[in-house]
Amino acid sequence: MKRPFPVGLFFLFYISAAPTLVAQHDQPRVVRHENGISLTYEGMATAANQQLELAVITDRIIHVVARPLGSTVQPSESLIIIDSLRRTAGDWQLEETADFVLVKTAALTAQVAKASGVVTFLDRQGQPLLAEQRRDATTFAHDAYDGDAFYRVRQHFTVSDTEGLYGLGQHQNGIMNYRGRQVTLLQYNTMIGVPFLISTRNYGILWHNYSITKAGDVRPLLPLSAFRLYSKEGQRGWLTATYRDKYQPDSVWVSRPESEIAFQYLSDQTKFPDSIDLVRSHVTYEGQLESPYSGLHRLHFIYSGYVKVWIDGQLQEDRWRESWNAGSFEIDLETEAGRRHDVRIEWLPDGGQSYLGVQWQRPIPESDRSRFSFDSEAGDGVNYYFIAGEDMDEVIGGYRHLTGRAPIMPRWAFGYWQSRERYRTQKELEEVAREFRRRRIPIDNMVQDWSYWPEHDWGSHTFDPARFPDPEGMIKRLHDQHFRLMISVWPKINEESSVYPLFRDNGWLYMRNIYDGRRDWIGEGYTSTFYDPFNAGARQGFWKLMNEKLYQKGVDAWWMDASEPDIHSNINIEERKSVMQPAIGSSVRYYNAFPLENARGIYEGQRGTDPNNRVFILTRSFFAGQQRYGAAAWSGDISSRWHDMKDQIAAGVNFSMSGAPYWTMDAGGFLVEKRFHQPNADDLEEWRELNARWYQYGAFLPMFRAHGQFPYREPFHIAPEGHPAYASMVYSIELRYRLLPYIYSLAGDVYLHNYTMLRGLAMDFPHDAQVLNINDQFLFGPSLMVSPVTRRGATSREIYLPEGAGWYDFYSGEYHHGGQMLNAPAPYERVPLFAKAGSIVPIGPAVQYTDEKPASEITLWIYAGDDGMFTLYEDEGTNYNYEQGKFSTIAFTYRDDTGELRIGNREGAFDGMLADRKFHIVYVQPGKPQGFDREAGVTKTITYTGKEERIMLNKK
Structure with a gap:
């Protein structure tokens, strides 16, 4: 059963309402609890009035909550954190100095500045990983929706100049590293918002909030009109918008000034000129733009149909998206204050309802370049988990410790x-x-x-x-x-559906869309709505x-x-909130869940x-x-x-x-x-x-x-x-x-x-600065690097081979040193695929479906050049018996200095497990290429019965 989650899983503080007049205090009141501390800041000139709480979850996880003093906002119900979570931190220490309160575990220290309430996280060597910026009057802003009172919540952090920042769900702008970027955490077709950020400095932040949230550079986007605009004739104040018949390009329907391009939702369709047929339209926006700022600007586009964008005569983007499902992209523009840039946007709406919007971000001020922020529409306070690890996998392990282990999908x-x-x-x-x-x-x-x-x-x-x-x-x-x-x-039910009365009469539906009378696009169109999964009976x-x-x-x-x-697709965000009424609270507070x-x-x-x-x-x-x-x-x-x-x-x-x-x-x-x-x-x-x-x-x-x-x-x-x-x-x-x-x-x-x-390349090569922003290569497991071909007609492509490893072309076996760019072959039939030196890759038999036959013969591809290890995992494939330990593992280890391959004892057992099998070993070395597309020579074959085997491979 879910329960209120006011400050953490482990302690609850009851705070009386703050008096109108407060006395001045030089220090916060510090109270130790079984699993953490609370600090009360009241009447201090250097800190906002707040209740700050730190709870030790494990040696590597600390939960931080900050709320305005005397808050009466009701806490959010816990949905993210698993009910079974228990404190496993072991011993922790509380230390105080003249300036700081320190919560110390074996792996992590949270240092709270007494003067400001700023929390800084330090690793076991005492080196800073991440620091908050001071909370102030902008951190908590009173707001309400549908009778639910809450705060709009904002927290800034200071990050280093060299780290890469990743995660935050799934977004469609082709961006890998989110330093200096704005990311909206919002559930939308093609967009997924997950409030978890991970760093190459081996920490993560789980921002414990369910509302629509902006992350990163959270400064508001500016409308197009924030630029100084010039028409194509040079008149100040607008771009020239020309609406033509796309089938008769010389036929101009309307030419008019437009200083905003803001046709992003259904409600914006009335902004188009009267009598314009979007299906037949060819629209151009022409003129110049000029910024009052110098530096890197980012233009944010929402679009459907065909869109081309030229700046100073150079084509920047050429895109298409079906009319009813708007996409997005960004264009970087480096400019100087007062400099004019020619701009031309060509738009073929390609549908009766189409979408185009342009906004922009001014350059990041120098003072904000090391800032990363979370800005949420609704919450009961600042609420996040800081997770540290020895590597990024361990950080993700901490995240899953909090939010739940991922089960094994059926084979x-x-x-x-x-x-x-x-x-x-x-x-x-x-x-x-x-x-x-x-x-x-x-x-x-x-x-x-x-x-x-x-x-x-x-x-x-x-x-x-x-x-x-x-x-x-x-x-x-x-x-x-x-x-x-x-x-x-679908979680959708038509009003004419045979099950609609059952769900309606039980109070399991969001009814607003029915009363609004919106119709879907099926057949004659039907009024419909969605069921409420926040209601246990509805689920x-x-x-x-x-x-x-x-x-x-x-x-x-x-x-x-x-x-x-x-x-209902393409209604604006406020309308989306209005048609969603979760049983547990307001749509604003729980929108993303x-x-x-x-x-x-x-x-x-x-x-x-x-x-x-x-x-x-x-x-x-x-x-x-x-x-x-x-x-x-x-x-x-x-x-x-x-x-x-x-x-x-x-x-x-x-x-x-x-x-x-x-x-x-x-x-x-x-x-x-x-x-x-x-x-x-x-x-x-x-x-x-x-x-x-x-x-x-x-x-x-x-x-x-x-x-x-x-x-x-x-x-x-x-x-x-x-x-x-x-x-x-x-x-x-x-x-x-x-x-x-x-x-x-x-x-x-x-x-x-x-x-x-x-895996992003930064997960395995966090110290190679070259990989931090690479957005078109990735690792599939520990061994294989994939570089998809995304350009028509290409038969080769530039790839980066990360430093600190050797790399083998999977198909040919040709060896390459890491730390270099390579023009990799990419014939029509193959994606560039490289195996990392030190890899052990098990290749099974050809089958027509996954359970056609057991893998009684497996070829082990051993890639020399570094030590390697891999563990073969097997179970019954369709049930949950593995949760009771019914699975087997076989550990392979390779020592590059001796050429020894060790196949360990089989650990564990399950019904139907193979008693013995054959392992064929293919040994790939620099200067002795063996590739998957070539006739590979098997170095050795052994019959494995579950007992340890040691095989000496012949090094060149």
């Missing part, structure tokens, strides 16, 4: 998933499944997207009998062919419906779409119904702690364009570095330009190449799934057999299956040791 989930928008009949779905098996393309999972229900009955989870006459038979036949089925489940009722209509028919996995919640509680209901429901069958949830939105509910995220309705593919790299890596280990995206992109529907020869070849490159990238994500709008997304519908795109896609899928022993072992490491599979 079949690490195979290939096929989806499209959508299989319209069971016949269509089954024919595709049979075609995969006929062509012998490995696959484990078929995905049924939305609208399998009768049109009016959204929310019932009932198969339309006209199109899916035998869902139980369909699912059984899929299972018989060794497929699993994931199905789309149980929603699962009961899923269980009766879907799970009992054999559905294996859940695709939780629109889980932001996207009650909907997907967490939604996943909770499904996870607890399935485990309560069928306790030993692993839950798998794929969700479009995600919040802190959601990993404990068997949830993976995907990046939403991205476009099928090269720029969106590139943006996914930083988006996915930062999501993973937010503590959530399982992420994927629509390989191929979801939204498709009309030119690909009936393509000419050139567009068709671009479509095929784009998908081939996207599959190459997708094969190295925690989950590998292709999905999107028409054209159909199966490899054999993208290109014919014999085409290089077809060959590449099949190769990527087959390589994924060969890597299953490696991938599933990483999943075991996620559970056992809080590992992260999808």
